Amino acid sequence: MQDRALDVAMLVRRAEGVFGHKRVVTATATGEGAATWGEVVARARRLAGVLDLLGVPPGARVGTFGWNSQRHLELYLAVPSSGRVLHTLNHRLFAAELTYIVADAADDVLFVDRSLLPTVWPLMADLHTVRHVVVMDDGGDEPIPGDSRVFDYDALLARVREPVAAAVVAEDDAASLCYTSGTTGRPKGVLSSQRSIVLHTLVLLGADAFAISERDVVMPIVPMFHVNAWGLPYAAAMAGADLVLPGPRMTPDALASLLTRHRVTFTAAVPAIWRALEPLLPGLDLSALRMAVSGGSALPISLSQAYDDVAGVTLSSSWGMTETSPLVTCARPASTQDGLDAAARREILCSPGRSVPLTELRLLDADGHIVPHDGATPGEVQVSGPTIANGYFGAGAGQESITDDGWLRTGDIGTIDADGCLRIVDRTKDLVKSGGEWISSVTLENAIMAHPDVLEAAVVAVPDRRWGERPLACVVVAPGRSLAAEDLRAHLAGRVASWWVPDEFRFMPEIPKTATGKFAKVALRRQVADPAGPLI
Template sequence: MYGQMMYQPLLVSSLLEHAANYHADTPIISKNTDGSMHHTDWAGISSRAKQCANFLKSLHLEQGDRIATLAWNNHRHIETWYAISGSGYVCHTINPRLFPEQLIYIIQDAQDKVLFFDQTFVPLINAIKKHIPNIELFICLDTYNESVKEALPETVFYEELIQSQSGHFDWPELDELCASSLCYTSGTTGNPKGVLYSHRSTLLHTFASCLPDSLNLSSKDIMLPVVPMFHVHAWGSPYVAAMMGCSLILPGSALDGDSLVQLIDQYKVTVSLGVPTIWQSLISSAKKLNSTLPSLNRNVVGGSACPPSMIETFKTDFNCDTIHAWGMTEASPLGTVNHLKGKHLNLSKTEQFNVRLSQGRPPFGIRIRLVDAENDNKPLSNNGIETGNLQIQGHWIVNRYYGQENIALTEDGWFDTGDIASMNQDGFLNISDRAKDLIKSGGEWISSVELENIAMAHPKIDMAAVIAAYHPRWDERPVVIAVKSTTGQITETELLEFYQDKIAKWQIPDKVIFVDAIPLSGTGKMLKRKLREDYGNTLI
């Protein structure tokens, strides 16, 4: 017997409809590519998204056709984002920081038909244009610009296209299981792989992201998503903001520390999301500009492990709680979030701090487990000590990669994340490392993340990566690649001495190499593969 309740499909368009109906005048403030600020609200975003949808309808595309965006976090990108998915097409957000060969690959693999782009990406499009013949229409997300037209004659302009379109549009009632958007992995171990999200998975992910033990959002919040919309939907923040009706501050291409401090202070941002490298830049700029970031009460850190020193700095210097989270493209991306449980409130501040260092626990809708991959995926105990391969199941977890026939899961239906972790009885996850980044020295494992966190705690170090270098006796030994702080000098001996009494002596790195900058991936993660190529033989 079925329940006798009303059925409505879970659709992306319903998020925008809700925001427009019940949070119409909530501000959406966006930085344009020319540096100017654009002020609108959820009603304005909804109306223009419908104008865009009416234009897309005139193209006579088929449901499920892929439409690409190559754009920063701005109001026009959000308008097209909702228009594409809401109309029944697939919104393919492209990461412009990928190598040109990777960009060509994913545009061809997705068989995108239309490309929306910010004018800053004209040189990039010109460089790859002859290799992407499947793109039938190039649309610049701006008003008419003669220089853009000269550089890319095929271009038509967004504002001209939608100005004659009606702001009324009836979003189609789609099957909630149909595809809504497409994101590709960063391709650090080969070609990027596509992850095709459904309307249902996206809505369930959005519900979970809003929970108090997740992002803890409300309509009173002012959110600054620093993580780009081309990086797993800015971790779902535009969806979450619409569901809760909170205000959005969209930074455009200005992701430097000084610009972010200005946005946070000027618009009284309460919550922001980004990777550790972004927060390191923000901390440096805030101190330089003598800002205490008074409005910012929490920030979300993901993408890679957050150094404990960063959590402490945000709390001590800025009275800002850092929410440590873990996820990946294949998980939409939310996997776990760190919030204290009720039983932790009676702990000392030091004990609470130690709990907050982990990547947290899964929300409802996600299950995680640790297995011994070398022993037929034998499940391991959740005792906070045993480490194993992290695997995940859930309503918004990938089943198979786009365009591939083979299921991406284990025989018993779990997705292997490639992470090595431990987990306690409450489900708090402590990721030791990526499996490929672990260092095996004399048959014993060393966590590169743990060594990086120690280096990052030194006040004269701005950024640090630890890699495995080949060793004639021990097979591999850890080497630190570090960027010195501009506020002071430090020697190799001083940094290595900093490791004393913090870890076992045999785990202390063999060498420190100081560099001007550490190469980053398109999602802001340190490119350890490149570092291993450059410095992997430094001990031989």
């Protein structure tokens, strides 16, 4: 066999040589822009020359603060292909977190969308490793600082007349860096290799994963600043799919317009986005949409059912982590489940699903014993495979989550049935232990959100003198609806064990979320511990 490296440059050559005519559309603050994959690659090759002009060393981290856009896509292609490391940064994090992450990564240069300058520029006094800031004009009207370290993206690109050849890299060299959301402590850096990106891209093209092909129009609503938009930009490049990028226009109306006008066939987002789009479904033509995927947190059965009933769209679940590239599982009913009734099949679609190729799952109990795949016995979910991280980068390097035999400890508690279908019971830190028995906050949240008047629900443990802990349910009522605790107790009767029913329901205007759209349980626990916390 030929000794050829699996690297990002391989995807670039394929997009240029086979699919150069296919389209990349970007929504901007003032309209839309479009280019072909051939034009995008040509600009990316010159962008590698821009990194040379700026004196960015091989292996250096190139930070990006950007929406889903063509320029961000060009960075996705140029930075790893030139032998540097693409470091996507989540601008929704707190300033202290961003300062810590940039310092830990030792970013050499930052590429920043103009609309995000108010978030980034005030941090510059504390970003001691950053030598240059390159502004990408996304149509924002924010003033550009008059500083010698600041450059304009397109002006720099115009200075590079000829494309720059891809660097010679080893397939195990780092290609991208992303930090975890820091839900259990400080964010930790996860480096993805050139090889792992190519393998993960191939997985996304698989028939039992996302099945992305040349015929697709792919719209990643999941942000390019978090876990490489689940690898979807790279998958579109390899498959030759058209790509629709929503840019800074992330309102439900703007997203709905893109989905319908461009006849999007595949899209992915977190449940909060799907919930925000739900009221618009009656007026949308989503007949082209063959697959809509939810991830980041549990997909409520009621939400998936609403998409099917109103728009004829199958909204299904997936599961993964920053440490896993991220896709590990995808919810697709197996042939052995063809005889199940509609309700049972809906449960499967809303579960994480089976592991995708190249990944393996196992469950371990508290004593380190392997748990059988009987669909009932829970254990800690552990993952292994060539797209799974083997440790952390920077200051997080000592915080290992790898077992002695090389499996990643996810911190999730789950079950796996005989068909290989994973179900997440809870995070280890979010289980409620009441009277010596465990209550799954995830299962209880889903049961509460099945009520038609509930918009969102999150469950946390609170101290109890008699039982040790009891579940407290924080509930956001759907707009225009009214709800009382008695209504929810009646709703839960028969859906969960009677002793699972919360003693207290706290109605709130909103539930705090992390920068990636997950329930911020740490912040929520602090909020409910305050006797003066919001009650309505």
